[in-house]
Amino acid sequence: xxxxxxxxxxxxxxxxxxxxxxxxxxxxxxxxxxxxxxxxxxxxxxxxxxxxxxxxxxxxxxxxxxxxxxxxxxxxxxxxxxxxxxxxxxxxxxxxxxxxxxxxxxxxxxxxxxxxxxxxxxxxxxxxxxxxxxxxxxxxxxxxxxxxxxxxxxxxxxxxxxxxxxxxxxxxxxxxxxxxxxxxxxxxxxxxxxxxxxxxxxxxxxxxxxxxxxxxxxxxxxxxxxxxxxxxxxxxxxxxxxxxxxxxxxxx
Amino acid sequence: xxxxxxxxxxxxxxxxxxxxxxxxxxxxxxxxxxxxxxxxxxxxxxxxxxxxxxxxxxxxxxxxxxxxxxxxxxxxxxxxxxxxxxxxxxxxxxxxxxxxxxxxxxxxxxxxxxxxxxxxxxxxxxxxxxxxxxxxxxxxxxxxxxxxxxxxxxxxxxxxxxxxxxxxxxxxxxxxxxxxxxxxxxxxxxxxxxxxxxxxxxxxxxxxxxxxxxxxxxxxxxxxxxxxxxxxxxxxxxxxxxxxxxxxxxxxxxxxxxxxxxxxxxxxxxxxxxxxxxxxxxxxxxxxxxxxxxxxxxxxxxxx
Numbered sequence: 001x002x003x004x005x006x007x008x009x010x011x012x013x014x015x016x017x018x019x020x021x022x023x024x025x026x027x028x029x030x031x032x033x034x035x036x037x038x039x040x041x042x043x044x045x046x047x048x049x050x051x052x053x054x055x056x057x058x059x060x061x062x063x064x065x066x067x068x069x070x071x072x073x074x075x076x077x078x079x080x081x082x083x084x085x086x087x088x089x090x091x092x093x094x095x096x097x098x099x100x101x102x103x104x105x106x107x108x109x110x111x112x113x114x115x116x117x118x119x120x121x122x123x124x125x126x127x128x129x130x131x132x133x134x135x136x137x138x139x140x141x142x143x144x145x146x147x148x149x150x151x152x153x154x155x156x157x158x159x160x161x162x163x164x165x166x167x168x169x170x171x172x173x174x175x176x177x178x179x180x181x182x183x184x185x186x187x188x189x190x191x192x193x194x195x196x197x198x199x200x201x202x203x204x205x206x207x208x209x210x211x212x213x214x215x216x217x218x219x220x221x222x223x224x225x226x227x228x229x230x231x232x233x234x235x236x237x238x239x240x241x242x243x244x245x246x247x248x249x250x251x252x
Numbered sequence: 253x254x255x256x257x258x259x260x261x262x263x264x265x266x267x268x269x270x271x272x273x274x275x276x277x278x279x280x281x282x283x284x285x286x287x288x289x290x291x292x293x294x295x296x297x298x299x300x301x302x303x304x305x306x307x308x309x310x311x312x313x314x315x316x317x318x319x320x321x322x323x324x325x326x327x328x329x330x331x332x333x334x335x336x337x338x339x340x341x342x343x344x345x346x347x348x349x350x351x352x353x354x355x356x357x358x359x360x361x362x363x364x365x366x367x368x369x370x371x372x373x374x375x376x377x378x379x380x381x382x383x384x385x386x387x388x389x390x391x392x393x394x395x396x397x398x399x400x401x402x403x404x405x406x407x408x409x410x411x412x413x414x415x416x417x418x419x420x421x422x423x424x425x426x427x428x429x430x431x432x433x434x435x436x437x438x439x440x441x442x443x444x445x446x447x448x449x450x451x452x453x454x455x456x457x458x459x460x461x462x463x464x465x466x467x468x469x470x471x472x473x474x475x476x477x478x479x480x481x482x483x484x485x486x487x488x489x490x491x492x493x494x495x496x497x498x499x500x501x502x503x504x505x506x507x508x509x510x511x512x513x514x515x516x517x518x519x520x521x522x523x524x525x526x527x528x529x530x531x532x533x534x535x536x537x538x539x540x541x542x543x544x545x546x547x548x549x550x551x552x553x554x555x556x
Contacts, residue, residue, distance in 0.1 A: 043256045044263045072555040076360050079549070084368070084542050087360045092555060148550035156552075182256070182263040185554070217258040217495065224259055224490050232486030235311050235494050236479045242498070243318030246505040 028054045028203040030064075030193040035208070037180055040215040045157075045182040048209065050103075051175040054195055061104065061111040061196040062166050062174055065122060068099025068158070068211075069187030072132065075149050091145050092132040098185045100127065100159045103176050107163040112199045120194070120201055124150050124161065157181035186211045259493035260304045266499065268298065273503025280316070280504070281511020282518070283527055284467065286474070288313050288445035289377070291500070293370050293534050300496070302363045303353070306444030307491030310481040312500050313446045316508070317475045324468025331419035331465045335472040337426050338433035338451075342477035345437025350484040353442055357489060360553070364542060369443050371538045377449050378531035385524040392521065408458070420461045420469075428459055433473065441481050446474040 030052030037046060050064060072094045076087040104111060108123045118126050129146050131137075137145065153159035158181065166176040178191075188208055195203040213221060224231045254263045272294060280287035288309050295305035324330050356362040411425035432454045436447035451470045455461045461469070486492045515523075 039256065041256050042254060044254045074360065074553045074555050076551050076553070077549050078546055078551070080545075084364070085546055085549075086364055087551070090360055098554065145550075148548070149552060152548065152550060152552040183261065217256045220258040220493075220495060224486065224492070228487045228490060229483070231494075232483035232492065235482050235486060235492050235497070236314060238494060239311050239314035239479075239482070239497065239501075240318050240475075242501055242505075243315035243320075244322070246315070246501075247319035247322045250505075250509050 028052065028193065028195045028205050030191075030205045030207065032178075032191065032207060032209065035210060037184065037209060037211045038214040039184065039186065039211065039218065041217045043182060043217075045184070046180045048178040048180060049175065050178055050191065050193070051173070052193060052205070053173050054203070055172075061106055062168070063102065063104040063108060063111060063122065063194045063196065064166065064176060064178075065190075065192045065194070066099065066101040066103075066178055066209075067097040067190050067192075068185055069097070069189075070095050071098040071185070072096070073098075073149070073153075075145055075152070077137070077145075077148070089137045091135045091137050093149060094130050094132050095128065096149075097127065098158060098187075099189060100124070100153075101178060102161045102163075103165040103178070104163050105166045105168060105174075108161075111196050112201070116200060122194070124159070156183060158183065158185075180211075184211055186213050255495065255499070257300075257493050257496050259308070259491065260300050260496060262299065264298070264300075269496065269499040270503035272298070273500035274507035274510075275503075276500075277316075277504030277507025278511035278514070279507075279527065279530075281508040281513075282515035282523060283511075284515075285527075286313060286316065286446040286448040287504070289370070289374065289443070289449055290531070290534060292366075292444040293374075293538060295496075296366075297537065301491075302366045303357055303489060303491045304493055304496075306353070306366060306442070307482070307485040307489060308493045308497045308500075309444035310440065310478045310485060311492050311494065311497040312504070313444075313478045314475060314482060315497075315501050316504060317446060317471045317478065319505070321468060321471040321475060324471060327468075329465050329468035330472045331417055331461070331469045332472070333415075334417045334420050334422075334429060334459075334461070334465075335469045337415070337429040338469070339473040339476050341430035341433025341435075342437040342440070342473055343480055345434035346441045346477050346481050347437075347484060348434075349438040349441025350481060350488055352438070353485070354488045366443060367538050367542050369439065371535055371542070373439070373443070373450070374531050374535035374538070378528050378535055381524055381528035381531065385521050385528060388521040389525070417461075419465055420459075422460060424459065432458065433477075437477050437480075440474075440477050441484070444481075446471075446478055448474060 030050060033049040054060070072092055073096050075091045075093060077089040078085045079088045081088065102108065102123065108117060117123050150159060157179065166174050168174045189211060191207045191209060193205040194201050253266045255266045256263050276287045276291045276294065279290065292305050292309045295309065296302050321330065353362060356365050408428060409424065411427050413426045414423060415426040416423050432451065436451050439445060439450065440447045448470050452466055455466045455470065456463060482492055
């Protein structure tokens with residue numbers, strides 16, 4: 001309810017901005033309803049509303065790219081060893097965005113040329129695929145590994161490609177929802193909104209989202225990683241106390 | 253109602269966790285078994301990463317063993333000296349086990365090693381239990397079953413470092429309980445179990461301990477071995493989720509109380525047969541997991 005009210009209020013505001021900016025050429029405005037996502041104890045994922053306005057857009061396209069903090073991701077391939085499926089090959093891909101959502105009015109390859117997409121680093125194909133020295137993969141097409149990486153990350157909801165997810169209203173306003181899954185990794189997220197005309201990027205707007213862990217779960221995670229020995233001792237004391245209390249409570 | 257588990261890093265229904273704790277707790281109440289050997293695979297089936305299931309379960313077993321051992325201490329059913337020798341082996345074995353666990357995790361092989369270990373042990377234990385309960389049912393229908401020899405002498409009794417265990421009425425080589433403790437310690441670290449299901453038969457058949465002190469002594473040393481595993485896993489692999497352990501424990505405490513009451517009213521042999529079938533079912537599911545061609549040969553994992 002409040003969200004719907006907010007949305008309409010913001011839309012009205014955006015409309016006002018776009019009208020007042022009407023004299024300037026190609027004016028793109030975009031913003032998010034929330035700039036911070038909190039992973040709390042009851043967190044099951046959320047949706048962020050991104051809205052904006054742009055000047056004259058009858059044939060124009062919009063693409064939004066959301067990228068998360070860089071990580072190293074191990075891709076493993078199983079093969080059958082004596083009847084059992086074992087991980088036998090391993091590729092550690094470095095500097096990979098842990099989150100990569102593409103939202104657009106039409107598929108990226110329809111919106112712009114391959115060259116434009118490459119220069120602006122847009123789309124799964126233009127994410128660098130660099131392996132570290134520990135990687136151990138057999139001869140064979142590297143494309144299989146890239147495809148497997150994309151497929152598996154899409155399954156987790158951390159990567160996604162959603163053409164047609166952006167709704168354009170009367171050629172001026174646009175809005176979309178960014179789906180944040182429960183397994184999101186904390187850090188700074190970059191939201192790039194791009195305005196395409198005739199296959200070229202004419203404008204770009206960048207904003208950021210902060211994903212932070214809050215509450216009890218966040219504290220437990222932090223202590224477990226930063227003060228591991230203390231956490232271990234605490235876990236033991238906790239278990240001994242709980243076990244003793246249970247025995248006392250039910251002593252007959 | 254969902255709760256975000258900080259170490260497993262996933263959202264899970266709070267009632268599913270408590271329910272699972274309750275169900276396994278009830279089984280342990282009915283049969284007097286630890287339950288770790290069922291809890292760890294069931295957590296894996298629910299989507300908890302196998303290493304986190306193992307680390308967390310070790311922590312939970314500390315609690316259930318503490319509450320179990322108190323009653324045995326009151327009845328004087330703990331052979332502390334034997335427990336300490338077993339424990340010395342257990343600490344060595346579990347320390348080695350956690351190091352092995354960390355290495356296998358780095359190599360990307362820990363999931364399959366955990367599953368294969370469970371397949372092996374659940375398969376053996378389930379089959380033995382099924383055969384044993386089948387025989388017991390047969391025996392109860394016939395009468396006048398013969399009794400075998402209590403104690404047999406073999407090469408194991410010729411080992412050095414003999415030690416006297418008064419409470420167990422034994423004079424045996426300390427290497428024997430040390431070895432048993434070490435073996436179970438390794439399993440405890442890799443499988444997240446207390447190891448009672450191996451320790452108890454080993455104490456009776458291998459060491460020749462009187463059955464009255466077996467369970468209490470086993471629980472006594474399990475507390476310290478699983479505490480050691482909890483600490484080392486916390487430091488080396490960060491796989492102990494106290495949120496998950498706490499919720500499981502909550503269910504297990506209630507379940508165990510119900511189980512003890514139910515257990516005293518039911519026929520033993522048929523129940524043991526049922527538990528054996530359940531163990532074999534879990535084993536079969538694990539076999540299926542590692543043998544059937546995966547939907548996707550590739551998998552991904554975030555490293556750092």
